[in-house]
Amino acid sequence: MAVRQIRLFGDPVLRTTAEPVVDFDRELRALVNDLTDTMLDAPGAGLAAPQIGVSLRVFTYDVDDVVGHLINPVLELSEEEQFGPEGCLSLPGLEYDCRRALRVVAHGFNMYGDPVAIEGSERLARAIQHETDHLDGILFIDKLDRDARKAAMKAIREAAWAGEDAPAIRESPHATFGRAT
Secondary structure, three states: OOOOOOOOOOOHHHHOOOEOOOOOOHHHHHHHHHHHHHHHHOOOOEEEHHHHOOOEOEEEEEEOOEEEEEEEEEEEEOOOEEEEEEEOOOOOOOEEEEEEEOEEEEEEEOOOOOEEEEEEEHHHHHHHHHHHHHHOOOOHHHHOOHHHHHHHHHHHHHOHHHOOOHHHOOOOOOOOOOOOO
16 A cells, blocks of 8 residues: 655654554555555554554554454463563664563454454564554553663763754653563
């Protein structure tokens, strides 16, 4: 369909809770296709609708050569955790170790309104959690411990893509500062 512009850190849509999808229509299918095209072009392991400026609970993923999407996700997370590198297309060039559940079962719908469940571990589990966080206005840097988050905020302020508003960036109300989430 179309490659869309990816919204960068500082855009308010990235900090807004997305609305549930209620209409499984042609417009939704076009959105899923645009998300997929944009994600593959970037390239990234996932992309949520808010990252292209659409505040709907939709995301796509591309992990281990499996491309898919999920709408209105609800997650069941394992208690066992993983700790490893994570990045984000809305924070280009930044990568920090982030704590996530090791396994996930994600329930939701496909673009036709059919119920689906996706089970994943490691990279897929990380991608599903990361993209679902986007739908709740949470960025992966909110999940970092205090020192890593401080380093991330400094890197954002110094990033060429951050623009004039970067020094005024405020801490997110979602910041966990080292708590396991």
